[in-house]
Amino acid sequence: MQIGFSDILQIIVGGLAMGCVYSLVALGYTITYNSLRVINFAQGDMFMLGAVFGLTIYLNFGGYYFISLIFAGLGAALVGMIIERIIFRTLRNSPPLNLIIATIGVSIVIRALAQIIWGSQAMSFPPVFGSSPVKIGPIVIMPSYLWIIGIAFVSILLLTFFFKKTLTGKAMLATAQHRDAASIMGINIFKSDSLAASISAGLGGIGGVLVGPIFFVETEMGAIAGLKGFAAAVLGGFGSVPGAIVGGVILGLAENFSASFISSAYRDAVAFLILIGVLVFKPNGILGKKIMRV
Amino acid sequence: MLSVKNIRCSYGNIEVLKGISLKVEEGQIVALIGANGAGKTTTLKAISGILPITSGSITINNVDISREKPYNMVKHRMSQVPEGRQVFPELSVLDNLLLGGYAIKDKKCVNDRIDNMLEFFPRLRERAKQHAGTLSGGEQQMLAIARALVSDPKLLLMDEPSMGLSPKLVGEVFDIIVDLKNQGITILLVEQNAHMALNIADYAYVIQTGEIVISGTGHDMSANDEVRKAYLSE
Numbered sequence: 001m002q003i004g005f006s007d008i009l010q011i012i013v014g015g016l017a018m019g020c021v022y023s024l025v026a027l028g029y030t031i032t033y034n035s036l037r038v039i040n041f042a043q044g045d046m047f048m049l050g051a052v053f054g055l056t057i058y059l060n061f062g063g064y065y066f067i068s069l070i071f072a073g074l075g076a077a078l079v080g081m082i083i084e085r086i087i088f089r090t091l092r093n094s095p096p097l098n099l100i101i102a103t104i105g106v107s108i109v110i111r112a113l114a115q116i117i118w119g120s121q122a123m124s125f126p127p128v129f130g131s132s133p134v135k136i137g138p139i140v141i142m143p144s145y146l147w148i149i150g151i152a153f154v155s156i157l158l159l160t161f162f163f164k165k166t167l168t169g170k171a172m173l174a175t176a177q178h179r180d181a182a183s184i185m186g187i188n189i190f191k192s193d194s195l196a197a198s199i200s201a202g203l204g205g206i207g208g209v210l211v212g213p214i215f216f217v218e219t220e221m222g223a224i225a226g227l228k229g230f231a232a233a234v235l236g237g238f239g240s241v242p243g244a245i246v247g248g249v250i251l252g253l254a255e256n257f258s259a260s261f262i263s264s265a266y267r268d269a270v271a272f273l274i275l276i277g278v279l280v281f282k283p284n285g286i287l288g289k290k291i292m293r294v
Numbered sequence: 295m296l297s298v299k300n301i302r303c304s305y306g307n308i309e310v311l312k313g314i315s316l317k318v319e320e321g322q323i324v325a326l327i328g329a330n331g332a333g334k335t336t337t338l339k340a341i342s343g344i345l346p347i348t349s350g351s352i353t354i355n356n357v358d359i360s361r362e363k364p365y366n367m368v369k370h371r372m373s374q375v376p377e378g379r380q381v382f383p384e385l386s387v388l389d390n391l392l393l394g395g396y397a398i399k400d401k402k403c404v405n406d407r408i409d410n411m412l413e414f415f416p417r418l419r420e421r422a423k424q425h426a427g428t429l430s431g432g433e434q435q436m437l438a439i440a441r442a443l444v445s446d447p448k449l450l451l452m453d454e455p456s457m458g459l460s461p462k463l464v465g466e467v468f469d470i471i472v473d474l475k476n477q478g479i480t481i482l483l484v485e486q487n488a489h490m491a492l493n494i495a496d497y498a499y500v501i502q503t504g505e506i507v508i509s510g511t512g513h514d515m516s517a518n519d520e521v522r523k524a525y526l527s528e
Contacts, residue, residue: 167396174382174393180344181380186368186397186445 003260006138011260012253017145019252020152024207025229026236026244027159028200033239035176035196036088038099042107043204044226046076048219049110050205051212052118055125065128065213069151073206079110080201084194107222114219122216129213148210155206156245159199163241172196204229224268231275237288246286295320295480296341296372296449301350301360303340310336312504313350318449318497323471323481325495325512327488327525333504334484335377338451341482342367342374354449368397373447375455379438383427387418390426390437394444404444411440432463439470449480456487468494488525492516500525 025047032040054072058065083106091099129144163169175182175192183189207225215221228251236247251271259267278285296318303311311333318324328334339345341352343364351360354370362370373394382390391411395404412419415436421429426437435455442450452471456464468490475481475494485491492498495512500521508521515521 167392170385170389170393171396173385177382177384178376178380180339180364181376181382182393183344183364184342184367184374184376185393185441186365187393188363188365 006140007260009139010141011256013139013141013145013149015253015256016249017148017252018211018255019232019249020149021207021211021225021248022228022232022251023245023248024152024155024203024210025225026232026248027156027241028204029230029233030239030241030244031196031203032200033233035172036084036193037096038088038103039230040083040197040200041100041103041226041230042083042110043200043229044222044224045107045110045114046080046201046204046222047208047225047229048114048222049079049201050076050208051125051217051221052114052123052208052219053205054209054212055123055217056118058125058128063126063128069206069209072209073202076205076208077198077202081194081198083201084197088197089190089193107226111219111222118219120219122218124216125212127213142214144214148214151206151210155203159203168195227275228268228271231271231278235274235278235285237285240285240287243285243287250286295355296482297353298337298341299351299353301337301340301347301352303336303345303347309348310504311340311347314340314501314504314506315350316499316506316509318480318482320448320480321475321478322496323475323483323494325488325491325498326482326484326501327486327491327498328501329525330486332501334486334501335453336504337501338374338377338453338482338484341451342372365397368445368447371446371448372451373442373445373449374451375435375438375442375453377453378457379431379434381426381429381434381437381441384425386423387426387429387437388422390441391418391444394441398445403446407444407446411443415440431458432460432466435459435463435467436470439467443474447479449482450474451482451484453484454486455483456485456490464490488521492521492526 025043028043028046029040032038050072053075054068057071058068087102087106091102129147133140133142163173171187172192172195175187175189179189232247232251233244235251236243251274254274255267255270258270298314298316300313300315301311302309302313314337326334326337336345340347343362347360351358353359354372357370359370391408395407398404412422417433418437418440421433426434429437455467459467464487471481471483472494483491492512492515498510498512498515499506500508508518510518
């Protein structure tokens with residue numbers, strides 16, 4: 001097979017789109033970890049919940065994709081908030097391992113509940129982004145990729161604005177950096193925790209709604225998405241916000257290139273190879289600075 | 295102003311405060327001195343609500359705050375310079391100060407107070423945009439003090455403000471404390487540097503393994519043989 005310049009561009013756009021989704025999931029891990037010191041293995045299930053919520057809202061409320069996107073994100077955020085309230089806050093002072101195991105338990109419960117509600121069959125999202133490819137210069141792109149990149153970009157922009165410019169965002173960062181000092185300032189640290197968990201879940205949820213229309217939606221889809229988001233976060237440097245974004249994009253590109261040049265059968269293996277490679281050779285990741293405390 | 299009556303506090307099964315009582319009168323500097331691990335910081339944490347007390351009571355201006363959440367203390371016009379400064383390292387100096395006024399609704403008032411602080415601590419103005427973690431120890435201490443003052447407190451708890459500073463800076467910090475007192479702020483000062491603390495304190499308590507063992511005016515305490523031997527290394 002001859003691969004030309006325009007093919008490379010197409011591979012890049014596709015990889016970028018998936019990479020943006022991994023970035024959103026990875027950001028969820030990062031924000032939860034920074035604020036709550038928990039690696040939340042139910043993060044992938046927030047992605048799945050986003051997708052099933054989005055599909056349900058889309059099919060039952062008139063088929064407005066953006067409304068589905070927003071409410072699915074909010075729905076996942078609400079689930080994140082509930083998990084924080086019931087699990088994380090209760091186990092706040094337990095050893096990290098207990099917390100991690102608890103998050104795995106949460107993941108199993110959510111998956112089981114979702115299977116009871118939505119069944120185990122794969123569902124398909126209508127092609128909301130349009131099914132005919134668009135031509136931009138020499139390359140032919142599925143419009144869904146452009147939408148995914150655009151929406152993910154806007155989400156990350158809003159997130160950055162929230163943390164850099166709003167007092168609530170700064171209070172959240174302060175809580176993550178020094179809990180006692182933050183509460184002395186009058187910051188309700190539990191509200192910060194709650195917000196961190198919901199933002200993380202909401203980002204994962206948005207990721208799920210974004211890929212819904214290009215993949216099938218099923219209740220098991222969170223497992224692989226969660227692991228890829230985790231790999232992206234580790235690659236970028238666990239705990240680093242820019243790292244999560246960079247890690248996601250690199251992972252998306254690496255996957256798409258290997259699928260095009262080697263074999264699409266190994267697409268999912270790339271994430272794990274990267275994960276193992278980073279953990280062995282550069283445990284702090286690309287942009288991570290401090291050694292993980294867990 | 296602040297009255298602590300017979301408070302007890304535990305970490306797990308270990309009781310660390312075994313009935314501490316102390317009083318801070320309005321306009322005074324009261325020092326709480328003692329060795330490492332005696333319970334100085336724990337006492338402050340109990341007062342500010344970070345560590346729940348198992349018995350006893352704490353009142354500010356006769357209002358019971360024994361069970362108050364730490365983030366509600368600002369409402370009682372109480373503020374704190376915490377142990378080891380605890381500036382927010384990855385936020386700018388300005389953001390640190392802004393968060394000092396987090397609980398104050400009137401943001402114009404907060405901005406005025408921040409301006410005052412930057413006037414009072416010109417070093418902080420120079421570094422307003424820098425991350426607090428990049429400041430020197432002395433600058434971080436100034437920032438921690440300034441941050442605590444943004445909420446315009448009547449009562450200020452200070453946990454070892456001299457820790458890790460050069461003798462010259464320690465002098466500066468103590469000058470600031472006296473200055474704050476002259477501005478009408480009541481101060482409860484926890485210190486290991488007993489000599490300096492007793493010099494400026496109106497009243498002082500010595501804490502030992504979770505109990506107050508001696509108390510008296512700063513002057514009396516400096517003259518007390520036991521205190522001199524144990525804490526002033528004379």
